[in-house]
Amino acid sequence: MLTGTDLLTKVKELGDVSKTELATQCGYVSKKKDGSDRVNFTAFYEALLGAKGVELGSGGAGLGKGGRKLSYIATVQGNGNLLIGKAYTALLDLETGDEFEIKLGKKAIRLIPVGGSEEED
Template sequence: MLEGQALLDRARALSDRPEDQIARACGYVGPSGRVLKKSFYRALVAAKGYHLPTSPSGRGSGGGKGRQAEFRTRVHGNGNLLIGQAYTRRLGLEPGQEFRIEIHRDTGSIWLLPLEN
């Protein structure tokens, strides 16, 4: 990710392009390929000489915590139901863990029961 004068120069050179393209060209892309707009804008502000306060978590002053689990999901067109990383991380689940799925029709609940090794 570019910073300082290098960031300003690159952004200025690409100023006729959409914001997402500029951010990508400056290296502000997360591991999933998502453009990190907030980080990009904060870096631009810092490169201009303005220092924004950061929160105790180090994530900025917006009061937000990045993407949060909404506790909502929907069935995709292919019939899959996704439980996102925010939930698995919150539960401390590890890649490769296996579960038994239990359906409780009377309550409309789906339970994931960890399988023992």
């Protein structure tokens, strides 16, 4: 199974092929009891994300409710609230009680951790 830069290079080299072909060519295949192949998509995509520098926590922090992919878009609700969501706070290892200073700009809202600086990522 390819990982890291080797995985990224192979994916780029393969170009526009099916997802099954990508995972198979990168070595993410195992044999079932009946001898047929099983493509290990989860392991493949986790390795691909890891190679791109995205680490998923053990709690599925990169996934929203029901395992949906995070969209990184928040919508103002009917009551005026702007909800961030647990999946996003988990990605940042935020805990109950963590405080943020709210900085307002022209059509922008920035949340700065209390005691932190605006330049931190």
